[in-house]
Amino acid sequence: MFEGGRDVVDQIIARLRRPVRIDPSLDARVMERIATLPTPRRAGAVTAAWRWLTEPRHVALSPLSGLAVATGLVALALLLPALARRPAPTIHELQFVLVAPHATAVSLIGDFNDWDPARTPMRLASAGGAVWTAVVPLSPGRYRYAFLVNGARWLADPTAPAALDNDYGGPSSVVTVAGS
């Protein structure tokens, strides 16, 4: 170190410690300049939500989770049409009646029971009588049907309209349930 150098340092310190004189018009000029700048708009909740939704993100998904998500989407696609269907229609109970004096067994067969003779056996209204009845729950629609007597003889319902769309011949009747 040398003595002359210390004087110089002291002079610099003294110089730096002197109060700085600022132009009195500086504040006014700065504020004036700020006033000319465009005011930034504050983002609303909708804008913020939109930014949050549209901002790209990296989503980490394990292969198993991806498979589960894919399966869920497929199940949803399959279920949606069923969910969008109309509400379940009202079910009506219809009574079918046939007078068959010499019958030992009568089946009601039609579009409502897959034309299966075993599904809707008719019952005698009274023991030893000739009136056979069956009650079938039906949703609204048009149904074709017939009676099968003693497992061999087809009969139409004498109280119902005949089926015109009878592709196989033999007697067939039609019942229409309203509400569809």
Place this chain on the structure above:
Amino acid sequence: MTPRLGLPALAVGLVATLLARPAAAQDPRLERLDAGTRPLVAALVDSARTAGLPAEPLVQRALEGTIKGAPGDRIVAAVRRLAADLGRARDALGPAASPPELEAGAAALRAGASPAVLVQLRRSRPQRLTVPLAVLTDLVASGVPVDSAAAAVLALAATSRDADLVEFRRAVERDIGLGAPPAAAASVRVNGAASQARPGPP
């Protein structure tokens, strides 16, 4: 194969399988058909389902043929014809028609009603058309000429409830049973219903 490639492929396969399953699954009730008829009917049912037509009436038509002992080619022809009628009914009634409406529409077409009648009915009546179409078909089955039956139903459909239409059909059938000519019976009953509905002098 690396897991990175294998799992997506598995997912795609699963998706394809799930999507394809409803179309390919055969209705177990068709097992009642003989082996030669079954695939032909199943193909017709699948085609109808793919076209957005109700499959249930086709299955029922095939099962009816089986219990009635019809030969296979007759069953296939009946199912094919019904599918075509359902398609024509949908064309006339519109894509929003319900399956019961389509079935009733197919029967009405089979009875001789023109597609234009179905279109007119759709325009004139905001409610479902199952009952008006069924009444039209039933009138024809009772002997009423199809033009008379169509005119009667068109005259009543716009303002009548389903129950009124059914009662109209019963009245016409009663008149026919008592000896009235079918066309006249329908005409008289339509005029009677119209005069009841029309406000007249006190």
